[in-house]
Amino acid sequence: MTSPPVNDEHRIDAALFRHLVDRSAIPLVGSGAASLLVGASLAGTAHQTLAFAWVAAVFLVIAIRVWLVRRCQARIARDGYRAAEAHRFAATTGLSGLIWGCAGLGVLNNASPESLVVIITSIQAMTMGGALTLAAFPVAFYAFSLPAMVPLIGALALKGDTTGTVLAIFSSIMFVLIARVAKEFNGSLRNAWQMTFERTDLLEALQQSHDRQANLANTDGLTGIANRRRFDDLLEREAVRLQRTGEPLSLLLMDVDHFKAYNDTYGHLAGDECLKRVAEVFQAMLSRRSDLAARYGGEEFAAILTETDHRGALQVAEQIRTGVEALGIAHRSAATAPHVTVSLGVVTLDGREPKTPAQAIALADRELYRAKREGRNRIAAWSGSGDIAETA
């Protein structure tokens, strides 16, 4: 019902990565907006030029990431999920992390207290945002957050004053908590996808089982062709359609000649084999997808030929009759021929003279027994225009 664990893991990885790539605009917009904020906070200070160059670098990395995201999306659509693609994606989040790490190093560079607050808050906010937006792929989260946070914590610790030390400890605790949130969030996402896949697999298995049952309920166990139930269903529908469209509809009823004698001579198992081979020919001669060949019961077969006029139905019936003869199945106790033969009753309805399915079957049955009476191995036919007897 469910795939083996390795496949499940791969499916979850793939789903999470697709989710991540498809939503990658959010962290990119966040990174751009936060960098503008940091740049603005340093405008008019001694660090203005450096700050503007840094903002330009952030936007360059954003451009590289946008390009890579597009490439990832195209490759996933073409080849499916590949771990190598995910790691390339993580490498670019690492590039973003490095750029933000450089801002952290700026803390060392005697930034004003206001700028310090903006830089620290921005980097922590970016890391917190990363925990939510990159949690689907932890490698990408750490590739971003480690180079972003470590220089900041290091720079604060190396400032040598109490405020720096307190902020370094505070930032370290924040980072541990954020990493923990990312881990929990990743676990929740994985569980959600696991449940989604289990549900999809279950629905698929149920659908397959339902299709199998439906198929079994409509199939004849011995010959593998449709059974009477399916034949009756289709005939009901076709009879309704005939009234609506007036397109001709033909029915064939076929019976194996002297089949009791065949069973008595060769045994019941040989009789079964014979029915299977006859059924194959019966079905093979119906060329349209909309036609249906069915075992009507015992050694009797029935076919529905949709939109088929009387001439066409007679052609098909004759092909079936000669096809069964051509099988050359020996039948030494048959009075008709030294091999197995069949008789057929053919009926064509054209909608001008309404007939219920039961009436149509009764007509075909009447014709079949006329063919039997007239010597077997032949076709007897009826159409709305009168009786037509065909003989082999």
Ligand SMILES: Nc1nc2c(ncn2[C@@H]2O[C@H](COP(=O)(O)OP(=O)(O)OP(=O)(O)O)[C@@H](O)[C@H]2O)c(=O)[nH]1
């Ligand atoms: N082996 C086998 N025999 C079957 C099966 N279904 C029906 N029969 C046999 O088919 C025979 C049909 O015999 P009858 O109805 O007397 O007809 P017939 O001997 O073919 O004679 P005509 O139809 O008049 O040519 C019976 O002996 C049934 O037992 C089946 O699934 N397998």
